[in-house]
Structure formats: C-alpha cells, structure tokens
Amino acid sequence: MSRFVLTAVGPDSYGIVARVTAALSDLTCNLADSRMSNLSGHFAMILVVEGANELDERGIYNAVQSRCSELSLLVDVKRIDEEVDNDLDGERFVVSVYGTDRPGIVAGICDVLAAHHANIFDLATRVIETGASSVYTMVLEVALRDSAVLAELEEALTHRAKELGVTCSIRSSDSEEL
Amino acid sequence: MAILKVDEIGSPVLSVAARRVDQITPRHKRLAEDMIETMYSTPGSVGIAAPQVGVSESLFVLDVSGHKKTNICHGLIVLFNPQILTASDPVVIREGCMSVPHLTGDVRRASQVVVKGVNIDGEEQVIQTDAFEARGLLHEIDHLLGKLFIDRIDGPHALFKRKRYL
The missing domain is CATH 3.30.70.260 (ACT domain)
Structure with missing residues (x-):
C-alpha cells in the first residue's frame, strides 16, 4: 500500500x-x-x-x-513514505484568543505554547468585522505533554496576551464518560 | 454475575432500535445484574444500555453517583422501556462512550429531563433530574433508539480522536 x-x-x-x-x-x-x-x-x-x-x-x-x-x-x-508515529499527545486543553486584529497574534501565542511543549492538534482563526475595527479570534486544541506546567503556561499565555492586547484563556477539554 | 463484552461501533446491534420488554423475566434480571457488574468494573463508565452488550432490548443501567458534574442523583437506576416526557435547557458537553473507544465528541443535550420507565420490579418509575444524570439518561436512551453520540454531534469539528477509552 x-x-x-x-x-x-x-x-x-x-x-x-x-x-x-x-x-x-x-x-x-x-x-x-x-x-x-x-x-x-x-x-x-x-x-x-x-x-x-x-x-x-x-x-x-x-x-x-x-x-x-x-x-x-x-x-x-x-x-x-512511512506512517508518522511521534507521540505528541497528552492532556487536552482548549485555548481561546480574541482581541483587536493586529499582526503577530497567532505567532505570539503559539510561540508560548511551543515553549511549554503544548502540541497543537487543531486551530481555527476568524476575523470578525465590527464596524470601525476588526476582531481577531483564534481557538486551538492543544495536548500538553506535562500537565504539571499548566499553571506556568497559563501565566505565560496571560502575559503574552497582555503584550498583544488580546484576551486568552485555557481550559480542560476533558470528556465525560457515559 | 459476569462481566460482559461491550460491542463497538460497526456492530449492527448498536444501530437498530431495541425491542420493548413486555415481561421482565429472570433472564432480564440476570442481564441487568451482569450489566451493572460490567458498568462498575469499567473505569469511568457510568452507564450501559443492553444493545452495548449485544442484546437488542429496551433496558439500561446508570449510576452517576459521585461524578463531579452530578447534581440530582437517584443512585443506581435500572430502567426498562424508558420514554422521555420532557427535555429542556440544552448544554454542550464532550462525551465519550465505551462503544466508541477511539473518539470523543461535543454533544448538545437537555440538562433538565423527566423520564418514565419500568424498574427491575416491574413498577413504573418517573425520574425528574438534571445535569449529569440527565445527560446519562439521554445517552443511554439514545442507545435504545439505535443512536450513538456521533449521530448527535455538534458539527464536523466537534469529533475528536483519542488513543483509547480511558
């Protein structure tokens, strides 16, 4: 095959x-x-x-x-040629980012994620026109290799978001077993 | 008592409506006991419907005691021929299911329900509940209708891969 x-x-x-x-x-x-x-x-x-x-x-x-x-x-x-089997999974989190559009939002946030070994599984961005300005939104699903760094990651994201003038939150995307 | 094998997605029994149980026989009681044992012995599982163990009859067991999202709690519920009387206040929660071990999905379901059915002693039981118990009831009743959570998924981006069930 x-x-x-x-x-x-x-x-x-x-x-x-x-x-x-x-x-x-x-x-x-x-x-x-x-x-x-x-x-x-x-x-x-x-x-x-x-x-x-x-x-x-x-x-x-x-x-x-x-x-x-x-x-x-x-x-x-x-x-x-070959099936990729690099294990970059871990505990899953959803990250939401939004704020006034400007260059560098995705790069700035994803740089922080990479530094904390948060691997992106899914990412979508949208620009919303709101009359005078544009609002940029980004939602990501990430897998955190070591969930012990969550608090540190959250702090780093908040810090970077402030520099970028956007709002950023991270929450668990745990599923409920039925 | 025995731990039963759980059928997984692709098995035809999961995609057909279960038969109504008109008479609760000793066989049904044994089946319910085995389903309860299977549920309690599976980490994370809070419920099992008969089609999940290969029996296309209208019966499920559910126990959401101690779950962090549980509010009203009726403890162990064993219900035959359940019917949803009312369902309101939908919320989206990411669900997993023993019969779909490699996926989870965001599913919108009512968080306030009234469900009617028949208990193991053949008596009519009306259950009014909310939060996680409501979700559990609706998830199990869906199995009796031949529906998996994938049939209720919130959209193509609401289905997620995972390595295995827990």
Whole structure:
C-alpha cells in the first residue's frame, strides 16, 4: 500500500468534494484522514490517501485534474513514505484568543505554547468585522505533554496576551464518560 | 454475575432500535445484574444500555453517583422501556462512550429531563433530574433508539480522536 497527502484549493462551488473523491474512488483509494473547510470563499481540502503500491503522484494528480478541469483547483500530491508515529499527545486543553486584529497574534501565542511543549492538534482563526475595527479570534486544541506546567503556561499565555492586547484563556477539554 | 463484552461501533446491534420488554423475566434480571457488574468494573463508565452488550432490548443501567458534574442523583437506576416526557435547557458537553473507544465528541443535550420507565420490579418509575444524570439518561436512551453520540454531534469539528477509552 502507498500513502499520499493530497491538497486541493479553489474558489468554492458545488461538487468539489464529490468530484475529487470520485477521482480517488476510481483509483480504488481510501481516504485515511481528511479535513476540508471553506476559507474566505476558497474551498480547501487536505487528505491522506491510501492506494495500491503501483499508484504514483502523477497518476493521482491527473485523475483529479481530469475530473475537475473547470474548477480552477490548485492540486498537489506528495507521497508519504512511512506512517508518522511521534507521540505528541497528552492532556487536552482548549485555548481561546480574541482581541483587536493586529499582526503577530497567532505567532505570539503559539510561540508560548511551543515553549511549554503544548502540541497543537487543531486551530481555527476568524476575523470578525465590527464596524470601525476588526476582531481577531483564534481557538486551538492543544495536548500538553506535562500537565504539571499548566499553571506556568497559563501565566505565560496571560502575559503574552497582555503584550498583544488580546484576551486568552485555557481550559480542560476533558470528556465525560457515559 | 459476569462481566460482559461491550460491542463497538460497526456492530449492527448498536444501530437498530431495541425491542420493548413486555415481561421482565429472570433472564432480564440476570442481564441487568451482569450489566451493572460490567458498568462498575469499567473505569469511568457510568452507564450501559443492553444493545452495548449485544442484546437488542429496551433496558439500561446508570449510576452517576459521585461524578463531579452530578447534581440530582437517584443512585443506581435500572430502567426498562424508558420514554422521555420532557427535555429542556440544552448544554454542550464532550462525551465519550465505551462503544466508541477511539473518539470523543461535543454533544448538545437537555440538562433538565423527566423520564418514565419500568424498574427491575416491574413498577413504573418517573425520574425528574438534571445535569449529569440527565445527560446519562439521554445517552443511554439514545442507545435504545439505535443512536450513538456521533449521530448527535455538534458539527464536523466537534469529533475528536483519542488513543483509547480511558
């Protein structure tokens, strides 16, 4: 079996997912993992695709492009040779950040997270236009390698948020077993 | 008494509505005892519905005693043929389930409920409760309807991977 990362981005329209996945289905590929979202009117998809050993990047690229020729999709296919098994998991937390838009909010907060070995599992940002100014919002899910540093991390985040002029909070995303 | 094997997502019994129990037999009593033992012996578990142990009959057991999100608490509940009479004040909580061991998900459910059913002695029981006990009742009743929490998920970004159940 061979594995590939496929990314495709283009102006949103009906049928993008249907056509891209039909092309992959024609090649008898599986979607091992995927994330797709509309980003400011552009539809962006990133997929981990598994298929037969004889598949290659060019073959997948051509199959997708022939199905999607009129969609103006920017498509990229890269082979990934081995399965990644770096254990960056830990106790999960949700971090919320918001404030007046300015450069460096994401970089500033994520620098603090990295320094505390908080690994980002998921991140989404949105800009909200509120008349005169824009408000920037960011929500992340992170895994903390060592939850003993939580208090220290929280303090560092609060400090950095103050420098950036934004509000930042962190809370446990524990699930409840039923 | 015995600890029962818990069916996982993909097993057809989890996706069909459970049969109503018209007569509580000794077999049902043994099943309830085994479900209770299975629940108490599984770390973190607060409830099990019969379809989760491969039996498509309308019965669940639940005990949320001592849980940090519990308010009103009826202790051990064994209920056949439950029906939701009222449900209000929805809240979103991230749930895990023994039958979906690799995922958790943000699920919106009522936090105030009144549920009616039949207890192990065949008597009608009406349970008015809130908070975590309400969530537990609704989660277990969903199993009896052939629904997993994935059927109730708050959106595609509300489903999360985890390594295993606890």
